[in-house]
Amino acid sequence: MNKKLLMVIAVGLALGGGVAQAADTVKIGLMAPLTGSWASEGQGMKKIVELLAEQQNAKGGVLGQKIEVVTEDDGGDPRTASLAAQRLTTQGVAAVVGTYGSSVTEASQAIYDEARIPQIANGSTAIRLTEKGFKLFFRTAPRDDEQGRMAAQTIEKLSFKKVAILHDSTSYAKGLAQEANDLLKKKGAEVVFFDALTPGERDYNAILTKLKGAKPEVVLFTGYYPEAGLLLRQKKEMNWKVPFIGGDATNNPDLVKIAGKEAAEGFYFLSPPVPQDLDTPEAKAFLADYQKKYGEAPASIWAVLAGDGFRVAAAGIAGAKSTEGGKIAAYLHKDLKNFSGLSGPISFDAKGDREGDVYRVYQVDAEGKFVLQK
Template sequence: MKRWVLGLVLALLIVAAPGFGVSAEEPLRVGLLAPLSGRLEAEGKEAKQVLELLVARINDSGGVLKQPLELVVEDDADDPRNAVAAARRLLGQKVIAVIGGYSSAITEAVQPLVDAVGVVQVSPASTAVPLTRQGYHRFFRVCSRDDHQAPVIVDAIGRSGARRVAVVHDESLYSRGLAVKAIQLLKQDAGREVAATTIVAGAEDYSEVLRALKAAQVDALLLTNYYSEVGKLLRQSRELGWTVPMFGTDATANPELVTISGIDAARGFCFSSMPLPRNLPALEAKRFLVDYQARYGKPLQSVFSLLAGDALQVVVFAIGKTGSSDSAAVAAYLHDGLKDFVGMSGQISFDPQGDREAPLYVNYCLDQGGAPQLMF
């Protein structure tokens, strides 16, 4: 625990100005690109709160390079066209880094624009594999990748004994890519039948798809969709009287899932995820969760919101270490100099592609009250 405290103190000492207080110089601006409206707004709003709290902490400790830190926020509405426009607005305000996006499709849409301007981008939640294979040297992510996640949820399906598995996905970069990888792994068991079907993200009624799957007598569903769709699938399957085991991925790791589905339909649903905030062992994470609840009157729910905080912290740490907010210097340090930075989610280092090293995924299942319980 002493290491966690020391890491935080050193980070603050490195970025803080000599003496106390923040000068009246022009602020350093960091942008947050997040879904503050639309189907994923719960994630975006919580990430915004996390960054507001961290920025206040940093400024109370002296700011960054004798300058105050300012958070600039834009709503991508989980729509690629809106995201590009929102990213342009952020870049027009001379942000030194962009934290975001949340969904992989949003990140994919804005990567070329952010890279062309020469700004560092750190995603807290975009897990699609191709994002770090496009040659964008200033792009990083503090989450893991879908090819690390797929084996974990496939293991959970295997433990269930299911032999006829249907994988449900939409055509988004995240959902489709994760489904493809999971199908490959599921088919490695020669005695298992695997089928796939697609749904339209944002639709209200999935009963026709569910009826077809029920008629096919599948004995497990893997849903690689976001919580906004999976909640409806859970609720509507129960309305049809179908209680087949269902499994999901980290895009369902949000309590809004149960709000949409209802507790009765959610019980027993299992999903893979990085450890949720309440399961993180770090002392600094535990302290931050206390501060967050004290400020906002509710517990922090999403691991991706916490990861947005870690994204900000690695950028600020790199600026302090290099003594510069120049994006080339910051990116070079994140690639080559950052080793085992002690973040709230654990140690953070990046590989040459900008991926977080040492990924960690676990499985959760929802209990009788709809609360996620760590399984394995």
Template sequence: MKKVLLLTCVLCLAASLAGAADTIKIGVMAPLTGAWASEGQEMKQIVDLLGEELNAKGGLLGQQVEIISEDDGGDPKTAALAAQRLSTQEVIASIGTYGSAITEASQNIYDEAGILQVATGSTAVRLSEKGLQYFFRTSPRDDDQGKVIARTIMEKGVKKVAVLHDNSTYSKGLADEAKAILEEQGIEIVFYDALTPGENDYTAILTKLKAAAPEIVLATTYYPETGLLLRQKKEMGWDVQLVGGDANSNPDLIKIAGADAAAGYLMICPPVPKDLPSEEAQNFLAAFEKKYGGTPGSIWAVLAGDAFLVIAEAIKATESTDPEELADYLHTSLKDFPGLTGLLSFNEKGDRVGDVYRVYTVDDQGNFKLLQ
């Protein structure tokens, strides 16, 4: 009887292992909880939907694609644990995440495990300056963004600018990029300091900002903090214009600030989902709305979709799931791939090639409106 039970267990284990080998596993690391949960939930939804569509067409290399999601909570320590969990689950690639500091906490884990990583909402320059073979990103870099921000501010004809960041990898990096360009052009930086993210009251630092008498404020903070800054600035009767970066490309910014306080805000970011030009993008957004009852609020979730698409394209083109072959293909052979957010190619560092930044404002109705 014991022998029969042992044989049964062995057969069950073998069947389980065979079943695992029948799928191609792709990980998603995203902030499914925490302050950025709206971003992470939509990242997961988009990748899940693309996976379902691909599987309905037969999958990849005769196998179904299995999406395995892990919550990084928008926190570097949690992200490291999430990356470690994914690296033990036979994923060949990992998509994500949102937040440069969060992605940075996972980079070495994926690289040492030989897992392809395609970041989606992480724009800090230094992420791709480390020579990591398996690191790519569908989002652009902060040095490109800093140029557009500086140009947008200079076009206003102002001479005194305040710069506010939150000391994170993304926020301080972008602030420094734009600040350096502005100073080179003779613009005076009358204030440069950091706030503490996650607080509920920024009136003290707004009071210091106002005392510096800037003609415009560059706040490279994330949307929860920027929304509060806009609302509390309005409450204290200060009508200086705020300019921000792509970490504010989320409709929750306007919900937090209120439409009246957000009106006139300037944001530099890739196109928001409704402004994506291609027929493929609009068809996918229609499919997303049919499945989930609304359209994605943020471009960062759509960039997670692009990450899935380029991973799938590399697997199809190489007829392989070997990360080294996939990385080589993405570095050298993927050219002008039609992604959801536009044509995709990567350079030798794994950075997306091409300028995708646009300038938006918030209109009186609380909508992001494309300016240029």
């Protein structure tokens, strides 16, 4: 009698274990700056990834299981990012989407690589990120050498000969500044100023005075939108009318809020297409769904590129028929070709870089809107 009872209990436990296993989810991590000076980017990333997960789960999820998004805040800081990455590696995620800043991503790369977890960055364009040989690192954003070429071409097209270059010493900004500096000199332009500001300060009058003293015809700023907005506002306050061109990290609506519409007007920046200019059927349908759910359009292309990172991660898991990192990465490298992303076709080269031409030139108009330049 006891043996029968034990057998019933054993069968019950086995069935119970089966039910629990079937209820398991496929976890995809999101590392984003939910706090700090880039919080608007991180919040946008979270909204888009959560909506895409909701939509994917309505279609059955992946590998017959629901997708669970596990989010960690990197605070836009390399030190916080390493802790966030370590936490994600202990939570059973199959892949990680993020993050936004290159130096923040750089602090997490080795952690994910050692844990054999594919990482798909969305706003990290620094060249050196894909020169380290990490086989599980990818990005849906383009590289800064492509952006550097676009910056030099734009400055040449606008007929500026005397150029000042200002960066903020981060991996992204310094790398882009050096790339643009080298290309501009090859094109015969005179770089009359090359230096860095300290990010996070509230008063940039001293560096603006130095810039003005160099008498450039244009200033190329390769840092991020919070500092760009302050520079534009304080430049206007000192009545200095030299045009500014920004790198892609200045593409955020908060730039106009910080600078004010009048000070921001005329500012050029380089970027992948902003959300309203995305023209794929997938993008148009998703933007309509986003508007319906959140009552607004996505503010930033970098958040959209995080969405593409999520879609690529899900496609990699489905294509590899596995949540094992090495198999997912192998599928993304070899088999994912011209994947239909929100931002256009996505394929990766051997280094994990996105293939194809992505950059455009925008200018801020009198209403603070970002207008694509033809």
